[in-house]
Amino acid sequence: MLRFVAKRLISLIISLVVASIVIFLFVEVVPGDPAAYMLGLNAQEDTLAALREQLGLNGTLLERYASWVGGMLRGDFGTSYTYRTPVSEMIGERMWISLPLAIYALTLSTLIAFPAGIWAASKRGSLADILVMGFTQLGVAIPNFWFAMLMVLVFAINLRWFSAGGFAGWDAGFGPAMKSLTLPAIALALPQASILARVMRSSLLDTLGEDYIRTARAKGLSRRQALWRHALRNALIPVLTIIGLQFSFLMAGAIIIENVFFLPGLGRLVFQSIAARDLIVVESVVMLLVFAVIVVNFLVDVAYAVVDPRLRVRA
């Protein structure tokens, strides 16, 4: 077990290093000049040069990479070009929107998917199963930003139950803040719930067909008891993996959804900083998001191995 974890840990570190190099190289290729953007249409060449010197855009690639990584390890994500405030502060503020949103969406998605998947599996072939399969087919095919737009049209503009976007702010209270995250969370959760429900259903169907279930039934357990006591636990394993993967999709999807609902989260920050050519913010936020995905994948792998000892033995 320990060897397994150690191996995966090394793998994780290598992934992080390679990712950071890729990100850094990428961002350095950006063909815009932050100084020119800040000084505007009528600026003179000499003022541009002065500003470029001020912002430290003149070191070698290696120097700049080293100072970036070194800084991150110390918790210093640099200072934003456009706002002249520490990036860690900006990330901190935005985190309070992106993280709750992701958790909210994940919770909604699980709450919808599990019962739906289990129900469909236990009533295989019936109307309920067909309905669930039908809805999930739609849920997977619908572009989440379009679904978001439709929700805004119905719930915000026509019914006025929700605002069309924006974040109420945590100072406005837990209720109002969560309310402004509700439509976005639903938009994010729908496709994920659909995928999850299908995986739950097929995984459960697979386990229900296994020998040990037949044994349990033979021993006298009812269908329901067999389901809950044995099948479900084992069916959960692949489902857990999917939840881990969902984290990656949630973050990707959140970038677009944050734009649809103009939520000042990490996704929007990436967009705004790319437009503003704020290299340091782009580098650091992307690195953070990738770091989160890699770490979550690692944790899922370890959890997976804890739950299923067969996986600890690798060829």
Place this chain on the structure above:
Amino acid sequence: MNRSLIIGAALSAVFVIAALVSFVWTPYDVLGLDIPNKLKEPSAAHWLGTDHFGRDIFSMIMVGARTSIAVAVVAVGIGMLLGVPLGLAAAARTGTLLDEVIMRGNDLVFAFPSLLIAIMITAVFGASALNAIIAIGIFNIPVFARLVRGAALSLWTRDYVLAARVSGKGVARISFEHILPNVTNLLIVQGTIQFSLGILAEAGLSYVGLGAQPPTPSWGRMLAESQTMFSFKPHLAIFPGLAILLTVLGLNLLGDGLRDWLDPRLRRAKR
């Protein structure tokens, strides 16, 4: 033949045909602006209405189909062209450094939230259909590599493959002559799935302005442009969104149908 396959094929075909027909005919020219006729509701003259420049939405959807399908297909092509050989190579040389490197490379690409990287690629190198293809294609490579590797690994243990090795055939020849034909069905099914994902990805990229550029119509961009107006002209947002939904749905059903249809065949190995 099952229901899913038939419905899926029919639905997808509608849009593929629309895309092909758009090369020779559309009800109106999508490049011609007709500003006095802007923002008209669906009518006999304009079946799906007009947009803020007076362009016919039905025609825009037909040409948009061309954009989405082209991007998704080429992206799948890239994924297969590069991913399949990688997967075959990894399986053929399993346990060696090559396998390890390919696997780690796959994991690394999977670790990046795909949309985020697609956004960065298109934002850095410029927004265009071509860059969208590349960005989406890059993410298809590990999908096919992993799929092929997994399938190939089990095929390598088959008798006739072992026999071929013993008879002196090279690893590459075996991969192409024996392994590859047996993973084709898997590739067809996965290809359909990646195709549908590609359509969604292209729509997402165009929505944020990073896909095909004006004046080339694109479904995602049509949705983005409709945002300030769809509260009083809903048809602007409903039709492009519906187009995306139905195409993706069709492809998903087709993929499911193909999987069910080809499944028994997967067990029978070709010599």
Place this chain on the structure above:
Amino acid sequence: MRLMKFATASALAMIVATGAMAKSDITLAMQLEPPHLDPTSAAAGAIDSVLYSNVFEGLTRFASDGSIIPGLAQSWVISDDGLTYTFKLAEGVTFHDGTTMDAEDVKFSLDRARAEDSANAQKALFASIADVEAVDASTVKITLSAPNGSLLFNLAWGDAVIVAPESIENIKQAPVGTGAFKFANWVQGDNITLEKNADYWGTPAKLDKVTFKFISDPTAAFAAVMAEDVDVFAGYPAPENVPQFEADPRFQVIVGNTEGETILSTNNKMPPFDNVKVREAMAHAIDRQAIIDGAMFGLGTPIGTHFAPHNPDYVDLTADSAYDPEKAKALLAEAGFAEGFTTTLKLPPPSYARRGGEIIAAQLREVGIQTEITNLEWAQWLEEVFKGKDYGLTIVSHTEPMDIGIYARPDYYFQYDDADFQAMNTALEAEADPAKRSALLEQMQRKISGDYVNGYLFQLAIPTIAKAGVQGLWENAPTQANDMTAVSWAE
């Protein structure tokens, strides 16, 4: 018992007072957020939009009708040779940190702006100043190297506001000026708050607090206004919604003009645009009204040259470039391009550029000119088009007032290099007599129209959506500013 009554009475009084006070705050939304808060070291108009006349003041300033009125300088005397300006400063002016404002501060500000290493984006405004002298605490003498008829006008710009050496260190994050409002707080990415300056030297502001919110997305702007989250949206970005707001009794719509000449900039040194016949052909291929209707939903005034139509010296030359596609094709054939040609059309983010660009592309296509559209963010646009001059056509709105002088700069991004025009501009700068200035301005307008330097499209209009009870907002934007000093709520 008495204590209870007193407590209740004061509680009630406070509630009533708060009720009355609530209407002395205002939330004003705008599209672009300033990158920092120093108007003297960046050309980002957003900085002026928040701070000009609210927090910072200059020697002179713009009134809402565009005229130049006294600011910190109450009066001035100009010598006969036009080389010496003596300004008398207002008395009892203090900066927001309590320090006094006197002639030394004026000298500091102007010297800082025109210094060798100055980061001032409009250094050219100060180029003719040879020396600034603080004669006494309330008198400043500015000596010019050559007469400059626009000095008073230049000193009204946001880049020429008066700052203090004591607070200059941190000006970008904590601006300290002399205005009717003090800077209170900046939540990056969201809002900036200003509070009333109780020690203001002039007429105090009517509002106690102004919050500037930044909403760049047109859909977000629509939502914010409809939800009544903001009281005013200055420069509302989606003209397609204007009819809706006009029909809604909760709101008032104010459409004013700006100094923004929206033009189809043409790279005059890039073939085939170096041929005046080709440029003339393009001018006739463009239908201005279609662009105004399609991109701006009817808001905007057509222009025939690079000058604001609301300016009394404006000459209407739109007939020179009337919509005539047949003539355009004929001219192209004459120039040797009967088959047309292909060029690049690079567009910055604003919707007048993106939408206008699509429309122009379609119009040019009608006469055989194919354009490759590239949508750029501002940073890339500045890099490729403005600095690199690597473009054929682009669309941008020049919002600086009275900027026809840019045509005298041969290295400006459209690369128009004409000795006659340059001579006219030099004469204009030296000329102080209004009648002679008008004559020169007319000549200059005719020249750049006749040479078809750029495609002159329309003057940008600025729609402002506000709640019905807001008064005192500027209708027009003679300079980038949201002057809140006279804004209040109706009773």
